[in-house]
Amino acid sequence: MPVTLDATAPDFETRFAALLSAKREDSPDVDDTVAAIIADVRRRGDAALIELTAKFDRVTLTPATLRITTDEIAQATREVSAEERAALEQAAERIRAYHARQLPEDAQWTDAAGATLGWRWTPVSAAGLYVPGGLASYPSSVLMNAIPAKVAGVERLAMVVPTPDGVLNPLVLLAAHLSGVDEVYRIGGAQAVAALAYGTETIQPVDKITGPGNAFVAAAKRRVFGKVGIDMIAGPSEILVIADGDNDPDWIALDLLSQAEHDESAQSILITTDPAFGQAVSKAVDKRLETLARRAIAGASWRDFGAIITVPNLATAAELSNRIASEHLELCVADPEALSAQITHAGAIFLGQWTPEAIGDYVGGPNHVLPTARSARFSSGLSVLDFMKRTTLARMTPEALRAIGPAAETLAASESLEAHGLSVTARLDKLNR
Amino acid sequence: MPVTLDATAPDFETRFAALLSAKREDSPDVDDTVAAIIADVRRRGDAALIELTAKFDRVTLTPATLRITTDEIAQATREVSAEERAALEQAAERIRAYHARQLPEDAQWTDAAGATLGWRWTPVSAAGLYVPGGLASYPSSVLMNAIPAKVAGVERLAMVVPTPDGVLNPLVLLAAHLSGVDEVYRIGGAQAVAALAYGTETIQPVDKITGPGNAFVAAAKRRVFGKVGIDMIAGPSEILVIADGDNDPDWIALDLLSQAEHDESAQSILITTDPAFGQAVSKAVDKRLETLARRAIAGASWRDFGAIITVPNLATAAELSNRIASEHLELCVADPEALSAQITHAGAIFLGQWTPEAIGDYVGGPNHVLPTARSARFSSGLSVLDFMKRTTLARMTPEALRAIGPAAETLAASESLEAHGLSVTARLDKLNR
Missing domain, CATH: 3.40.50.1980 (Nitrogenase molybdenum iron protein domain)
Incomplete structure (x- = not known):
């Protein structure tokens, strides 16, 4: 009850x-195991991936078969029924339409002091998407992670999905195809996260990793955070x-x-x-x-x-x-x-x-990757913004520097950062104030 | 060279x-020390804070003196020169003007299927701002962290700043005052982060913690992440x-x-x-x-x-x-x-x-809290958005459910999530499809 x-x-x-x-x-403490796996992938690259995949997924790979080819994907997705394909397509279209509205706007303006200020949004260059294997392998999650990345303008989206005993999941591959995923690798676990973060001979590293996973995947994401960006740990x-x-x-x-x-x-x-x-x-x-x-x-x-x-x-x-x-x-x-x-x-x-x-x-249409465990107090669901970043812009004219430079000199002096102040002073001196 | x-x-x-x-x-590994400090503050609250502050900052406090009062702040800030005050005010005004433009817009629309979709931004309720003591205690950092929080609409902004040997920093307190900081506590280190995250008898917990700090502060922020939101580790x-x-x-x-x-x-x-x-x-x-x-x-x-x-x-x-x-x-x-x-x-x-x-x-005007160590590949500087979160909104009409419900039923079946499908089916049945 x-x-x-x-x-x-x-x-x-x-x-x-x-x-x-x-x-x-109660998350099991797998941190030491995960640290060892990441170190192994960093050291031995593909060889470590292949060995760990044989061990955990009972699949024998070579560097040439790490990636699931376009042909394999095309063949696997032929098994998907027309009804399922139509449902995935409708879902993809609605998710894309919703997320397209999230694209943020750049801004630029000139203020009273004559300073031109603003910002510019740019996409992450390469993102990695973790997709669990087995029962928790949800095609809907592929759509929800991959579509915002592609709407954001991510050029290279690499997906990893373990294939225990070599079994491919046609719906997951179709969802990847419909979302515009660029590369799919048949690897999983902490080793897949390590490969995405650090790269191997076959897999180029990415800048951001998203997607759900078990305790090993979560621990690996925490460990590579900083080297790459990650989404929330759900x-x-x-x-x-x-x-x-x-x-x-x-x-x-x-x-x-x-x-x-x-x-x-x-x-x-x-x-x-x-x-x-x-x-x-x-x-x-x-x-x-x-x-x-x-x-x-x-x-x-x-x-x-x-x-x-x-x-x-x-x-x-x-x-x-x-x-x-x-x-x-x-x-x-x-x-x-x-x-x-x-x-x-x-x-x-x-x-x-x-x-x-x-x-x-x-x-x-909205994303189903959402903050859990009361974290909605301070965080949001996955969105296009998670695959973009903002660069701030500032341009001073001599007049603008004359107007606001002295305050910078004063504050630099207060903070005992002499070179900060001098970098302003040298320019103001040229203007004869 | x-x-x-x-x-x-x-x-x-x-x-x-x-x-x-x-x-x-090379960050020193202080994780075990920090874990012990956090556990101590969670267990003993104010008593732990007071003991740790006596030990690290050589300041004797009581629960009544943990907080720096408005009077103390007013008195300390009288020491600030007119020139420094004017510089801080000009900086605060320009930072506020820049960040006000970052306030995001809510959205709502009805699509062809009749579904009303959108999102709404809301501020974090309570935020905590860490300010280092000693040499790295920069009034400019107070402005850069506090003003975006207040522009976002954060109702309660609590600041912590250690006061080694009891010495207050007038400029830091003036920056806090100008930024609208609501509470200031004379504590620092991992213990201050723990107090903000978990609360004590005197200090209410917050939802998000930002601000720079030493290795102990950084380790503490990493540890409380999840319980609260944090900014980047710079x-x-x-x-x-x-x-x-x-x-x-x-x-x-x-x-x-x-x-x-x-x-x-x-x-x-x-x-x-x-x-x-x-x-x-x-x-x-x-x-x-x-x-x-x-x-x-x-x-x-x-x-x-x-x-x-x-x-x-x-x-x-x-x-x-x-x-x-x-x-x-x-x-x-x-x-x-x-x-x-x-x-x-x-x-x-x-x-x-x-x-x-x-x-x-x-x-x-733009924020000076910015991504370091190549993380500009995937992250942005501090902004108003760091103190807000987005709730997605969806409302179906019976017609909208008729249009898109069947696809949800199909995908739920594909993912073997029966109750997901039935929750749609039960409603569609009522509509006789």
């Missing part, structure tokens, strides 16, 4: 705080649904279960103004758990980390939601826009009962 | 690669000057020295199309080093990591500059805008000979 809380109960604050601070994930999935009594309990139950089925550490929370509706959802969840294919996982997540919170009004719901700062937030209420305006921290908001969170996982 | 390279020499590629990969910084400062022969060698020498004087690990590089000019700059540097107050530091940096590279043309200069991806880049050439357009990776560009880099450190 999930936790049931009443926001008006005297012990609510204590119990809610416990819910917020519950540790859902934790288990989360959903918070705020619903009034005017909803179908089964719909809400399925929305809660759609996160719970990801992972035993996932968290699904319902906040409702209607206690009876809360009970109805609880019953609907139990009923669905009888038949759901992933009922073992979803059941464990719901039992250990699920919660139903009743609140006296939607203002309280918004307040609690902001403290939870959920990855996904559904607003199944009469006026979702009004409630949304009160939300300050959330990765993605789904407005109204016709917007199940699963739409956002696949075809809505 | 700094390295001298000729881009047309046969061994250039090897020598340039060596310059790029030179390890300039390395030693760098400047790259691209100059033709039509420049005053002394000006360029001073620009190179203005980075070199920061730190023995700083790096200053000149790329020039005119070998004779390169020699003249080298001489001018040596001459200035005879009298510069910080000549020991600047001299070591220039000797160990400085470089003068001659190139046949500006196209080659741009190409090398993009490989260096310098924190600061000065373009002292006849047409700096044309050359700037060829630059893809740089933290900040200073155009033309009237724009010494030091202007950007203080009063130009």
Whole structure:
């Protein structure tokens, strides 16, 4: 049974705080193993990759077969059904359209002092995309990582995906193809992250690495951070649904279960103004758990980390939601826009009962790579900006330097940075002030 | 003597690669010490802070005196000269004006399927600003970190600054006051970072921590990352000057020295199309080093990591500059805008000979917190966006769900995520498709 809380109960604050601070994930400490793997790939390059891939994925490679060729991709993707291909194409198109609107604008202006200021955005030159193998190999994640990179203008997008026992995943390869991925390598784990960060004889290094992975991949990304950029280290999935009594309990139950089925550490929370509706959802969840294919996982997540919170009004719901700062937030209420305006921290908001969170996982358009573990308090989902960087621009005229240079001289002197000041002084002297 | 390279020499590629990969910084491994300090502050709160501050800063505090009061700040800042105050005010105003233009726009639109999509930016609720004590305590850094936070709309901005032997820095406190910092605590080191991240009885926790610090502070920021957001871990400062022969060698020498004087690990590089000019700059540097107050530091940096590279043309200069991806880049050439357009990776560009880099450190307007160690390939300087996050928005109508729901069902089935698919199916069934 999930936790049931009443926001008006005297012990609510204590119990809610416990819910917020519950540790859902115990990452195994694989840091030493990962450090050794990275060092090995840096030292021996392709040879290390080939050896580690034989060991972990039971695949025998050569430098020539590290890369999955265009022909192999074309052949594998022929196996994809027309229905699946159409679905992926529709998803890709919608994701591309949404992300195209994120392209930032350059700026330039001249201010009263005569200084011309501004900035310019440029894409990362080369990005690497990690795609897990096996069960967690999601074609939708390929779209969500690769399309923003290509929209940003990344010239070279290299993907790595392990192929345990040599089995290719046709949908993943089709998603890569549709997204414009330039290179695909059949490697995974910390060794693949190391190859992307440092390069080998066959694989050119990249500047930024994104994409989900297991504890080894996460530890490797942390280790190569600084040498290259990385995206966030994602934790288990989360959903918070705020619903009034005017909803179908089964719909809400399925929305809660759609996160719970990801992972035993996932968290699904319902906040409702209607206690009876809360009970109805609880019953609907139990009923669905009888038949759901992933009922073992979803059941464990719901039992250990699920919660139903009743609140006296939607203002309280918004307040609690902001403290939870959920990855996904559904607003199944009469006026979702009004409630949304009160939300300050959330990765993605789904407005109204016709917007199940699963739409956002696949075809809505916004990115499904979102901040977990309350990090929506300070970070955002993946976007085009993650594959771009901003260079600031400044140009002084002699007049501008005359206007603002003396302040720089004063502050440089205050900070005892003499050369800083002199670099201004020498120029002002030429102008005879 | 700094390295001298000729881009047309046969061994250039090897020598340039060596310059790029030179390890300039050996961070001491303080991770275990820092882990213990953080654990202590989490366990004992104020008591740990007070004990550690007595030990490291030789200051005896109580919970009531951890915070520097408004009165203390007002009194200390009275010591600042009128000239320094005016310079700080001018700098603050220009930095505020520049960063106000970075405020991002929300978006919302309805697409052909009838889906309403968009995003909304919100500020981080509470941010913490680390300010080093002693020699590296720069009022300009307070402005550069605090003003973007306040422009972003951060409600609560808490600053920590160690006060070794109890000495307050009037300029730092005035910069905090001018920037709108809300709280100032006289603590530093890993213990201050821990207090900001986890809170104590006296200090409320924040959501994001920025600001420079020593190896202990950097290690602590790495450790609390995830619990809170952090800015980049900055390395030693760098400047790259691209100059033709039509420049005053002394000006360029001073620009190179203005980075070199920061730190023995700083790096200053000149790329020039005119070998004779390169020699003249080298001489001018040596001459200035005879009298510069910080000549020991600047001299070591220039000797160990400085470089003068001659190139046949500006196209080659741009190409090398993009490989260096310098924190600061000065373009002292006849047409700096044309050359700037060829630059893809740089933290900040200073155009033309009237724009010494030091202007950007203080009063130009753009931020002086910039990516170092070639990370301009994938990251940007500090900005208003670092104190904001984006929530994506999606709202489906029944018609929109009818148009795109089936693709979500198909992809959910492909990924064996049954509840994801059912959450769409249940709604489509209600619509009788």
